[in-house]
Amino acid sequence: MPELAQFAAKPAPGTIDLHATALMVIDMQKDFLYPGGFGAALGNDVSLLQRAIVPIQRLLAAARA
Numbered sequence: 001m002p003e004l005a006q007f008a009a010k011p012a013p014g015t016i017d018l019h020a021t022a023l024m025v026i027d028m029q030k031d032f033l034y035p036g037g038f039g040a041a042l043g044n045d046v047s048l049l050q051r052a053i054v055p056i057q058r059l060l061a062a063a064r065a
Helices: 028-033 046-064
Strands: 004-007 014-017
Touching: 028 046
Parallel strands: none
Antiparallel strands: 004 014
């Protein structure tokens, strides 16, 4: 039996089945946050992405629970 969760999102809110959904976080440190990583190699200011760390930690904790 599905266990549905609704969430706010743009451009529209969403609904997921918690029993049929996986959360995958790619290598944030090396690809997006590390000064020598992929994002920096593209010329991006990777320091701006530091604010994503806490929300991702919260999301991971909720998914694990």
